Amino acid sequence: MAFSAGALPSASSKALAGLARRKGLAALALAIALLPLALPNNYTYEIAILVGLNAIVCVGLNLLVGYAGQISLGHAGFFGLGAYGSAILAARYGWPPLASLAAATAAVALLAWAIGRPILRLRGHYLAMATLGFGIIVSIVLATEDRITGGPDGMAVPPLTVLGFAVSGEKTWYWLVGALLIASVWVAQNLIASPRGRALRALHGSEFAAGALGIDAARHKLSIFVVSAVFAAAAGALTAHYAGFITPAKASFLHSIELVTMVVFGGMASTYGAVLGAAVLTTLPQFLTVFKEYEMVLLGAVMMLTMIFMPQGLAPTLARALGPALEKLLAAARRKPV
Amino acid sequence: MLLRAENLSRRFGGVAAVQEVCLELEAGAVHSIIGPNGAGKTTLLNMLSGIYRPDSGRIFLEETELSSLPSHEFAAAGIGRTFQNLQIFFNMSALENVMAGRWLHERCSLGAALLRLPGLARAERRCRDAAAALLESVGLGRWLDADSDAMPYGALKRLEIARALAAQPKLLLLDEPAAGLNATETGEIDALIRTLAARGITVVLVEHNMKLVMEVSQHVIVLDYGRKLAEGDPRAVSEDRRVIEAYLGTDAQ
Numbered sequence: 001m002a003f004s005a006g007a008l009p010s011a012s013s014k015a016l017a018g019l020a021r022r023k024g025l026a027a028l029a030l031a032i033a034l035l036p037l038a039l040p041n042n043y044t045y046e047i048a049i050l051v052g053l054n055a056i057v058c059v060g061l062n063l064l065v066g067y068a069g070q071i072s073l074g075h076a077g078f079f080g081l082g083a084y085g086s087a088i089l090a091a092r093y094g095w096p097p098l099a100s101l102a103a104a105t106a107a108v109a110l111l112a113w114a115i116g117r118p119i120l121r122l123r124g125h126y127l128a129m130a131t132l133g134f135g136i137i138v139s140i141v142l143a144t145e146d147r148i149t150g151g152p153d154g155m156a157v158p159p160l161t162v163l164g165f166a167v168s169g170e171k172t173w174y175w176l177v178g179a180l181l182i183a184s185v186w187v188a189q190n191l192i193a194s195p196r197g198r199a200l201r202a203l204h205g206s207e208f209a210a211g212a213l214g215i216d217a218a219r220h221k222l223s224i225f226v227v228s229a230v231f232a233a234a235a236g237a238l239t240a241h242y243a244g245f246i247t248p249a250k251a252s253f254l255h256s257i258e259l260v261t262m263v264v265f266g267g268m269a270s271t272y273g274a275v276l277g278a279a280v281l282t283t284l285p286q287f288l289t290v291f292k293e294y295e296m297v298l299l300g301a302v303m304m305l306t307m308i309f310m311p312q313g314l315a316p317t318l319a320r321a322l323g324p325a326l327e328k329l330l331a332a333a334r335r336k337p338v
Numbered sequence: 339m340l341l342r343a344e345n346l347s348r349r350f351g352g353v354a355a356v357q358e359v360c361l362e363l364e365a366g367a368v369h370s371i372i373g374p375n376g377a378g379k380t381t382l383l384n385m386l387s388g389i390y391r392p393d394s395g396r397i398f399l400e401e402t403e404l405s406s407l408p409s410h411e412f413a414a415a416g417i418g419r420t421f422q423n424l425q426i427f428f429n430m431s432a433l434e435n436v437m438a439g440r441w442l443h444e445r446c447s448l449g450a451a452l453l454r455l456p457g458l459a460r461a462e463r464r465c466r467d468a469a470a471a472l473l474e475s476v477g478l479g480r481w482l483d484a485d486s487d488a489m490p491y492g493a494l495k496r497l498e499i500a501r502a503l504a505a506q507p508k509l510l511l512l513d514e515p516a517a518g519l520n521a522t523e524t525g526e527i528d529a530l531i532r533t534l535a536a537r538g539i540t541v542v543l544v545e546h547n548m549k550l551v552m553e554v555s556q557h558v559i560v561l562d563y564g565r566k567l568a569e570g571d572p573r574a575v576s577e578d579r580r581v582i583e584a585y586l587g588t589d590a591q
Binding site: 187191193194197199201202204205206208209211212213216223227269 | 408
């Protein structure tokens with residue numbers, strides 16, 4: 001009882017949480033800044049860019065799945081609609097690509113709001129089925145409306161231009177995507193550290209108790225569903241403009257599963273986990289190509305073993321393993337100057 | 339009159355869990371609802387907190403009608419509660435549980451949250467201090483930063499009360515706060531309820547521990563088979579013939 005000064009531990013833990021947030025962001029920025037030293041050619045740059053784009057989707061999806069505890073098996077639908085929306089406005093209607101990107105993302109936000117209202121009343125498996133249905137409808141429409149989408153063969157997408165300058169070349173894209181990823185992580189962490197973030201985690205913990213505290217679960221679920229759809233749509237549009245080409249496969253059920261897998265693999269309710277999951281599961285298949293026909297078998301095995309031995313996901317497990325060692329190091333560093 | 343309920347009824351399939359129950363709860367008092375298992379106590383509490391919508395009947399808090407509003411509106415109007423089966427946010431620390439309870443008073447817009455606008459840091463500090471003080475006040479000072487899933491059962495029971503208090507309710511519904519607690523812990527709950535009443539919070543207590551009920555309440559309501567059997571001050575109710583029969587059977591003399 002004598003030690004329960006209250007303000008003291010709370011203040012120090014708050015400072016620690018804030019510090020961890022800033023340090024994590026600084027570490028991510030440093031990693032992005034230093035990574036080019038280890039990227040020998042355009043092909044490796046391309047993989048890094050895809051990691052970044054997937055990571056942006058996963059950071060958004062993690063807000064919904066990891067923090068608010070609501071499943072979506074249709075996020076590739078939002079990704080695909082963002083991609084095709086921007087591609088079609090730019091290619092067929094001659095919009096400047098930055099405007100088409102913004103318009104497509106805004107339209108997807110509106111759509112997510114409209115479909116989220118009825119389906120977010122569902123829970124668990126039923127919500128999974130409903131979002132799955134949405135994703136399948138989107139991929140079918142994209143594949144069959146071939147006069148505007150180019151059908152299963154896909155369509156060419158004009159390059160991104162910002163203020164009249166075309167964004168081209170792997171290096172330029174790398175820095176653009178890197179900056180956007182840092183911004184995404186910053187925004188996601190801000191949300192989680194706010195009263196709204198707590199409300200989301202609360203309704204994940206117990207919807208009854210959240211309601212009894214005045215938290216309108218339906219409204220919070222809807223708003224985070226829209227936010228996560230915006231992350232997916234914007235990353236989708238960027239992917240289309242970067243690749244210069246888009247096919248309905250990017251909106252497919254399989255891609256939705258890939259995205260959720262990245263989030264779970266990296267560690268739910270962990271923003272860096274989402275980034276790490278996207279990084280590992282985007283690069284691993286590239287390394288596994290040396291195993292030729294066994295590639296998918298090995299990928300599956302890696303994922304199964306990870307889930308068996310690290311059910312919390314990669315990032316939380318690593319943090320727990322390395323955390324005490326890091327703390328010791330910090331404590332030692334703090335002691336030295338005195 | 340803080341809360342008035344008129345003819346509340348609720349059925350589950352063929353079972354009439356609560357039938358035509360009327361309540362008038364005076365502000366500032368401790369009201370207990372007792373009755374044998376299955377008498378409808380928790381169903382009644384769930385209607386008073388908006389978790390169940392009554393099949394018929396009306397609920398007023400002061401002069402505002404709440405009746406069939408969703409539960410978050412009941413909370414916004416000033417009704418807080420705890421749960422018989424713990425509904426702790428096990429994905430958060432003890433402190434975060436109580437901070438989540440401050441939502442009605444420390445909310446923020448989506449834009450302010452995403453961009454971490456300047457006012458937010460100050461509001462968060464205020465929220466954290468208020469939550470820490472509340473945990474102290476229920477005797478959980480040493481658990482501030484504990485993961486809630488690492489806390490013992492007795493502490494979780496008090497954590498739920500602290501979290502409900504964080505919303506600053508006018509009326510606090512406690513669903514079996516002493517269930518599963520030992521004598522010492524029950525004594526702590528007893529003292530806590532008295533402190534709440536002294537601070538002017540109206541309490542509705544659903545509880546099987548008769549000693550606790552008789553000690554802390556000014557008003558006791560007895561339910562049996564979903565109907566109100568008797569009500570009054572603890573002494574009158576404990577001597578009521580119908581109440582003794584309901585608890586002990588008709589042959590008890």
